[in-house]
Every structure is written in structure tokens, then in C-alpha cells.
Amino acid sequence: MLNWQRSQAAARSPHADRKPIRVGCVEYLNARPLWHGLGKRPDLFSLKYAVPSRVSSWLHNGEVDLALVSSIEYTPQYRVVPGAAVTSNGPVGSVAAFSRIPLTRARSVALDDSSRTSAALMRILCAEWFDIEPEFVTMSPDLPAMLQRCDAALLIGDRALFVDHVGMGLRKHDLCEEWRGMTRLPFVFAFWTGLPDALTSAHLQAVRDSRRNGVTALDDIACAHYPNNETLAATGRAYLHKNIQYRFDVDCFASLRRFYNSASRLGIIQQAQPVLFYDS
Numbered sequence: 034m035l036n037w038q039r040s041q042a043a044a045r046s047p048h049a050d051r052k053p054i055r056v057g058c059v060e061y062l063n064a065r066p067l068w069h070g071l072g073k074r075p076d077l078f079s080l081k082y083a084v085p086s087r088v089s090s091w092l093h094n095g096e097v098d099l100a101l102v103s104s105i106e107y108t109p110q111y112r113v114v115p116g117a118a119v120t121s122n123g124p125v126g127s128v129a130a131f132s133r134i135p136l137t138r139a140r141s142v143a144l145d146d147s148s149r150t151s152a153a154l155m156r157i158l159c160a161e162w163f164d165i166e167p168e169f170v171t172m173s174p175d176l177p178a179m180l181q182r183c184d185a186a187l188l189i190g191d192r193a194l195f196v197d198h199v200g201m202g203l204r205k206h207d208l209c210e211e212w213r214g215m216t217r218l219p220f221v222f223a224f225w226t227g228l229p230d231a232l233t234s235a236h237l238q239a240v241r242d243s244r245r246n247g248v249t250a251l252d253d254i255a256c257a258h259y260p261n262n263e264t265l266a267a268t269g270r271a272y273l274h275k276n277i278q279y280r281f282d283v284d285c286f287a288s289l290r291r292f293y294n295s296a297s298r299l300g301i302i303q304q305a306q307p308v309l310f311y312d313s
Contacts, residue, residue: 051233053077054077054078054098054099054227054232054236055079055096055097055098055099056068056078056080056097056098056099056100057088057092057096057099057101057102058071058081058101059083059085059101059223060082060084061084061085061127061189061190061191062127062191062254062258062269062272062273063119063222063272064101064223065254065257066244066247066248066250066251066254066273067101067117067119067225067240067244068243069246069250070239070242074239077236085101085102085103085148086146086149088100088101089103089106089149092106092111092227098231099227099231099232099240100225100226101225101226102223102224102226103150103223104150104221104222104292105149105153105296105301106149106150108306109306109307111227111228111229112228112229112310112311113224113226113308113309113311114224114226114227114237115310115311116244116280117224117225117240117244117279117280117281118221118222118285119223119277120219120222120277120278120279120280120285121209121219121220121222122213122219123210123276124209124210125207125208125210125222125276126193126272127194127272127276128154128188128189128193128208128209129187129188129205129206129208130142130155130185130186130187130188130205131185131193131201131206132185132204132206133180133184133202133203134185135204136163136165136185136206138165138184139159139163139184139185140165140168141167141168141169141170141182141183141185142159142167142183142184142186142187143170143179143180143182143186143187144170144171144187145186145187145188145189146172146173146174147174147189147190150222151222152169152171152187153292153296154292155187155208156169156299156301157296158208158212160295160299161295162211162215163211168183170182172186174188174190174192176192176196180203185206195268208220212288216288216291218287218291219278220288220292221292224281227311247279254273255272255273256269256270286308289308290305293306
């Protein structure tokens with residue numbers, strides 16, 4: 034009888050001896066559809082949230098097993114979950130440079146310290162698209178202070194999406210739109226990256242299910258992100274539907290290679306590295 038009970042328990046929970054893996058989630062609106070359903074699986078995942086640079090640091094420091102990391106943070110010591118990423122194929126709205134003068138005349142650029150990928154993208158565009166060599170200054174995301182110090186300022190997230198740049202007399206330069214103009218490719222902002230042996234097939238399936246459920250619940254996600262402001266929620270809904278995609282297709286892979294090659298040429302990373310995926 035005892036052996037039967039043990040065999041039944043093993044059949045019910047094949048991963049019962051495994052602790053939930055630790056997951057770092059980016060707290061921004063555009064990332065929420067990818068982790069939308071993971072909180073419903075406490076048997077598989079233990080979640081915590083922060084800005085992109087902090088989440089990436091958690092993975093590098095061994096504080097999480099899986100993280101939604103900014104593209105620039107990937108190295109081949111990790112593996113990538115296939116099919117899911119935060120991407121944009123046109124104006125993204127939430128990653129932009131602001132200036133009072135044409136960006137091609139900027140001699141200094143303040144970089145939002147929240148995301149190293151967006152900072153790298155700004156550096157690449159300045160060198161390869163705007164044909165300028167400005168001084169770069171990493172700062173906290175405070176637009177007036179940034180523009181007091183520099184000719185242009187890079188902001189990401191809600192601060193870029195909702196700033197009244199027209200009312201402030203500023204030009205807004207959408208970095209994803211500029212990347213698209215330069216490469217004819219989408220831009221890949223982030224993807225699920227983890228330790229090679231951290232995920233089982235059950236984890237991979239749950240991450241895929243979370244993405245699928247998230248992209249069908251964009252309106253609910255926007256309302257949950259802005260629970261007390263219908264105006265912001267409406268903008269968030271439009272943003273998720275029109276500006277962000279969650280696939281990782283051939284064009285995205287080509288874009289990632291182009292991004293890494295440019296970053297390597299400029300010395301932002303040591304060398305372009307191959308992207309290695311978990312077996313699905």
C-alpha cells in the first residue's frame with residue numbers, strides 16, 4: 034500500500050522534488066504580457082520585479098535562475114527561451130531621445146540608467162545613423178536635469194511614453210523608428226534568459242503559455258498597470274496593441290545579430306556572441 038501511494042504521488046507531481054525557480058521580471062508595462070501568467074504557477078516560479086538593469090544584475094549575480102533581460106546583457110553562458118521577446122517593428126514610443134535642437138547637432142547625450150540596451154542602441158544610432166560623436170553621460174531619468182546637463186536625453190518606459198514633449202518645446206526621436214530606418218529590421222529589447230540547467234520542459238511550456246495568454250489579455254494588463262487612471266490605461270492599451278510585439282522570429286534574430294555586431298565594433302561589448310536557445 035505504501036509503495037502504491039509513493040508511485041501515485043510521483044505520477045501526480047513529476048517535479049515535486051524541485052523548488053520553484055527564481056524569476057526576475059521587468060516591471061514595465063511592455064514586459065507584463067510575457068510574465069502575465071507566471072504568478073499563477075507558484076509550484077514552478079518565484080517572481081520578483083525591478084527595472085531592466087536591476088533584473089539583469091540579478092541574473093549575473095546568481096540571484097535568479099531566469100530573467101527577462103535586456104538584449105545587451107546576454108552572453109552564451111545562458112540560454113534563451115525560444116519564441117518570446119519584447120520587440121517593436123516601428124515607433125515604440127517608450128524609448129526615445131528628447132532635445133531642443135536637431136539630434137544631429139547634439140554634442141552631449143544623457144542616458145537613462147534604467148536600461149543598458151537602450152543606452153547601447155542610442156550609442157549605435159549616434160555613430161552609424163546620426164553620424165555624431167557626442168559625450169555620453171549616464172544619469173537618473175529626470176528629463177529637466179538631463180537636458181540642463183546635456184543637449185539630448187534618452188528616456189525609457191512611462192517617462193518617455195507620457196512626457197508632454199510638445200508642451201515642453203522638445204523634439205522626440207523614437208529610437209526604434211530610427212533603428213528601423215537604418216536596418217529595415219525590428220528591434221529586440223528583451224527576452225527570457227536563464228541558466229542552462231534551470232528550466233525543465235514544464236517550465237518552458239509554462240513560459241510559452243504565459244506569453245500566449247498575455248498577448249490575448251492586453252487590455253486587462255493595461256488596466257491592471259494603471260488601475261486608477263482610465264486615461265493612462267487607454268494609452269497603455271493602444272501602446273500594447275500598436276507599438277509592441279512579442280514574437281522572436283527570423284527578422285528579430287537578424288536584428289539581434291546586427292545589434293551585437295554594431296555593439297562589438299563600438300566597444301560596447303567585447304565581441305558579438307552566438308545566441309543559444311533552450312531545447313524546446
